[in-house]
Amino acid sequence: MEWLNWLQGTLGWQAYLAAAFFLMTSAALNLLSRERKDDIALWLMGGHSEESWSKTFLSLFDAHFGENHLSGKCLFRSCIASVLAVSGIWGLMAMTGTLETRFANAMSMTEAIAIGVAVNLVADYLSLLETRFLLSRMPRLRSAPAQCLVLAADAVLTAAIILITIEIVKHTGLVPEKNASWAAIGLAFSVYSAPFYSTFLTSVWTWVYILSTWVLRLFTRLNLGVHLDVVNRPTLFLSLTLSGFVLLGSWGGSFALERGDDGLSPLERSVCSVAKGDVCERLLALTDNPTAKLTLAMNACEGGVNTRCMSEALALYETDGATAARFWRFACENGNAPGCTNLGIRYERGDGVDLDLPRALALYEQACSMNEATGCYYTGWSLRDGIGEVRDSQRALDFFRKACEMGEDRACGAAEALER
Structure with missing residues (x-):
C-alpha cells in the first residue's frame, strides 16, 4: 500500500x-x-x-x-x-x-x-x-x-x-x-x-x-x-x-x-568490546574495513573463538609477527595447544616478541601436556640441545617417544638417534 x-x-x-x-x-x-x-x-x-x-x-x-x-x-x-x-x-x-x-x-x-x-x-x-x-x-x-x-x-x-x-x-x-x-x-x-x-x-x-x-x-x-x-x-x-x-x-x-563508515554501529562496537567472542565473530560479516575487521577478530579470539585466532595468526605471521603472536597468545590462553606451540616458536626465534628461551620451552611443555605432538617434539628438541634449560637427554628422549607415539615422525627419528 x-x-x-x-x-x-x-x-x-x-x-x-x-x-x-x-x-x-x-x-x-x-x-x-x-x-x-x-x-x-x-x-x-x-x-x-x-x-x-x-x-x-x-x-x-x-x-x-x-x-x-x-x-x-x-x-x-x-x-x-x-x-x-x-x-x-x-x-x-x-x-x-x-x-x-x-x-x-x-x-x-x-x-x-x-x-x-x-x-x-x-x-x-x-x-x-x-x-x-x-x-x-x-x-x-x-x-x-x-x-x-x-x-x-x-x-x-x-x-x-x-x-x-x-x-x-x-x-x-x-x-x-x-x-x-x-x-x-x-x-x-x-x-x-x-x-x-x-x-x-x-x-x-x-x-x-x-x-x-x-x-x-x-x-x-x-x-x-x-x-x-x-x-x-x-x-x-x-x-x-x-x-x-x-x-x-x-x-x-x-x-x-546507525552504521558508521566501517559498517558497524556504536552499539555493536561496544558490545563486542565488552562481550568479545562469538558476537565479534558474527560482526565480521558486516564490515569490509581492514582496521575494524582486525579489531573484531582480536576480540573474537580473546573471547575464545580459537579458529579465528589460528586463521588470523597464520595469515599475519610473515608480515606482522607481533600481531600474530598476540593471536597465538590468546589461543594458548584459551587452551589451544597448537597456539601454545606456535607462540613458543615465536619466543624461541624472537619473532614479534622478545627472545625468551625459557618461556619458549615452557610453552612447548604446555602444548605437550595437552597431547599436542608437535609441542612434545619441540620440548624434546629443546631439552636435547639445552635451549632454555640445561641439556637433559633422558627427558628429551621421553618427550620424543611421546611425540612419536602420537604420530610425529620427526620425533621417532630423534628418539632413535638418542638411543644409539
Whole structure:
C-alpha cells in the first residue's frame, strides 16, 4: 500500500512500532468499564492519590489477560500475544534488513513462529505472572524510588525467565542453533533474538504506560489538559502519549544502531568490546574495513573463538609477527595447544616478541601436556640441545617417544638417534 511505503520512508520502522503500541493500548483501554475510564481521567486530572495509577493499570492488565491469571483463558491470551509479538518483531527485522545481513540461512515467518512457540509460550506466561505479581505490590508503595525498584526487579526477572528458557530449549535440540551467545542473541544474530525481545513486551508496555500517565498528569497540573479534553477522552490521549514515547525512544535508540563508515554501529562496537567472542565473530560479516575487521577478530579470539585466532595468526605471521603472536597468545590462553606451540616458536626465534628461551620451552611443555605432538617434539628438541634449560637427554628422549607415539615422525627419528 502506498501510504505504508510513505510512512516507512518518512518516519522509518519506528513509526510501525509506535503504531503497534498505540493499537495495543487503545484496544486494551477500550476493554475497561466506564467507571475505570473515569478513574483514569480523575487521576490524570489530579483527583486521585499518587499510587492510584498502579491500581488503574492493574485493571487494564486484567482486562487484557483476564482476572484469573492461573486459568486457561489467561494462558490462551498470553499465547496469542506471544505469537503476535514474535511475528511482529520478525517482520520488523525483515523490514529493517536485519534478516538479510545477519542470518546466513533465510528463515520464513512460519519457522520464526514455530521457534517462538517452542521458546516463548511458557516463558511469556511466566513473565506475565511475574509482572502481574510485582504490579500488585505497587499500590502499597507510596515512594517513587520504591516503585522504580519494583520495575527494575521486573526487568531482571523477565530477563532471567527468557534466558533460562532459551538454555533449556538449546539442550533439547528442538531448535537448530545451540552455540549463540547472549550478546549475539541481543544483537539479533540468532534465531532466538525475536523470542528474546518479545518476552519484554509486557514489561516495556508497563514502563511506557507509567511514564505516559505521569507526563499527562503533569500536563494537566499545568492546566493544559483542558485544551486536550483529557477528561472526556483520557484513553485516546493516553494511547497517543504512550505511542509518542515509543516513537521517540525508538528514534533515540536508532542513533546507537546507525552504521558508521566501517559498517558497524556504536552499539555493536561496544558490545563486542565488552562481550568479545562469538558476537565479534558474527560482526565480521558486516564490515569490509581492514582496521575494524582486525579489531573484531582480536576480540573474537580473546573471547575464545580459537579458529579465528589460528586463521588470523597464520595469515599475519610473515608480515606482522607481533600481531600474530598476540593471536597465538590468546589461543594458548584459551587452551589451544597448537597456539601454545606456535607462540613458543615465536619466543624461541624472537619473532614479534622478545627472545625468551625459557618461556619458549615452557610453552612447548604446555602444548605437550595437552597431547599436542608437535609441542612434545619441540620440548624434546629443546631439552636435547639445552635451549632454555640445561641439556637433559633422558627427558628429551621421553618427550620424543611421546611425540612419536602420537604420530610425529620427526620425533621417532630423534628418539632413535638418542638411543644409539
